[in-house]
Amino acid sequence: MRNQKMKFPAFRVWQRAHIRDPHIEDLNDLVDDIRDTYGEFVPYVSPEFGGRRARVLFLLASPGIMTNDEDDNAGSGFLSVENMDVAARRLAEAMEEAGLGADDCVGWNVCPWYVKGLSTMKVAERRPYLLRGSQFLTALIVRLPELRVVFTFGEDASEAWDLFAATFKGTAASLEKFHHRSTGPSGYRGSIEQHEVWSRELAEKMREVKAAAAGPDRIEW
Numbered sequence: 001m002r003n004q005k006m007k008f009p010a011f012r013v014w015q016r017a018h019i020r021d022p023h024i025e026d027l028n029d030l031v032d033d034i035r036d037t038y039g040e041f042v043p044y045v046s047p048e049f050g051g052r053r054a055r056v057l058f059l060l061a062s063p064g065i066m067t068n069d070e071d072d073n074a075g076s077g078f079l080s081v082e083n084m085d086v087a088a089r090r091l092a093e094a095m096e097e098a099g100l101g102a103d104d105c106v107g108w109n110v111c112p113w114y115v116k117g118l119s120t121m122k123v124a125e126r127r128p129y130l131l132r133g134s135q136f137l138t139a140l141i142v143r144l145p146e147l148r149v150v151f152t153f154g155e156d157a158s159e160a161w162d163l164f165a166a167t168f169k170g171t172a173a174s175l176e177k178f179h180h181r182s183t184g185p186s187g188y189r190g191s192i193e194q195h196e197v198w199s200r201e202l203a204e205k206m207r208e209v210k211a212a213a214a215g216p217d218r219i220e221w
Helices: 009-017 022-038 086-098 123-134 137-141 155-167 169-173 192-213
Strands: 056-060 105-109 149-153 176-180
Touching (some): 022 137, 056 155, 056 192, 086 192, 123 155, 137 155, 155 169, 176 192
Parallel strands (some): 056 105, 149 176
């Protein structure tokens, strides 16, 4: 099993020290805007990601509890593939197997703030959170001028992207979309054998994503 870097205090210190680096500053300014406007905890985007240089967007439904470092929570405070949860570890392992670096990618959540129990809610209960959060996709995409690929995880993230694509057809047409089940516990419910199959599928999809990200197309609004 892969050792996640967030377990090391020095890595957390590094994250905090580089939160306003030029490549990631615009994205974390957006995080601050959402925090200030809605009063919700939103994890910062990790400086390990490529930020404005990213060619791949990992789009998930909502952040897990291990991103939350407020109110004595043990989380990191960051959206990162190095977080101490199984969803992040699965992503990190697949990226390593495919040879896709974090500096080529960036992560975001359709609902940018943590909502306890969101993944277990019925569709009708989840939808208002996702619709409320999906309004920030436009502000996110304009901050990613090198973007080539959108990789959605779970049906909620996929649906949110499709709603965005229906409005911003030119932008969506310039980006290649890939999809995989949620890498969290709700998406990997099954036997050990099923987990192995899904992990192989994820690694193969990551290789396809890496190849697609090397393409020449740019965003057209």
